[in-house]
Amino acid sequence: MITIDPTVQTDHENYKLLIGSVIPRPIAFVTTLSQEGTLNAAPFSYFSIVASQPPLLSISVQRKAGAVKDTTRNAIDRGELVIHITDESIIEQVNLTAANLAPDESEVDRTQLTPVPSDLIAVPGIKEPKIRMECRLEQVIPLGGAGEQPACDLLIARVVRFHIAEDVYENGRILAEKLNPISRMAGHDYTKLGEKFILTRPE
DSSP states (O other): OOOOOGGGSOHHHHHHHHHHHSOSEEOEEEEEEOTTOOEEEEEESSEEEEEETTEEEEEEEEOBTTBOOHHHHHHHHHSEEEEEEOBTTTHHHHHHTTSOOOTTSOGGGGSSOOEEOOSSSSSOEESSSSEEEEEEEEEEEEEOOSTTOOSEEEEEEEEEEEEEOGGGEETTEEOHHHHOBOEEOSTTOEEOOOOOOOOOOOO
16 A cells, blocks of 8 residues: 655645545536626535435535635625536536636526526526525535635535426436436546446345
C-alpha cells in the first residue's frame, strides 16, 4: 500500500485522490433564484442523502478563492432551491451550466432547458429532468479551509415536493433502468448506470 499524508500535499493533489476514490458520484443539478430574479443553475457531484424523515439532501458547494458561489448565496438569500437528478437525456445541457458566468447571467439561457414554476417555493425548476425536488434550505455549514476562511459551504436541503416522471415511478419506487442516471468520475470522465446485483443484508 502507498501511504500518503494529506497535510503535506497541495489542495489539488488531495482533490485528485478524493475524486478518483469516491466514485461514482451522483450529480445534483441545482436551480436557485437571485434576489434580482436571475435563475441560476449549476451541477454538483459532492451530493448525497442525509435523512429520509424528514427527507434531507446535502450538497457541498466549493468556494473559489474563499468567495461564496451564486448557488450558496441565492439559497441563503431565498431559503429555497430545486434539486434535479442528472440523467442521460440532459447531461450535455447540464454540462453547459457549469460555465463561470456573472451573477446576473442565467446559465439556463445558454441551454435548451425549460424553466417551470414550482408548487411550494418561488424558485423555478427545470422541466426536462425525470426527477426534481423542491427544497427549503434547512442549514448551511461553512467547512474546512486554512485559518478562518472556509473552503466550502455544506447545504442541507429539506425536500418539500417530489416531481417524478411517470415512466420512472412504479409502486412507490424509482426504476433506475428508466431513470438512466449519470454519475461523475475523476477528471472529465462520467459513467452511466452499470451492472446491478443483489446482495442481502445479514440479519
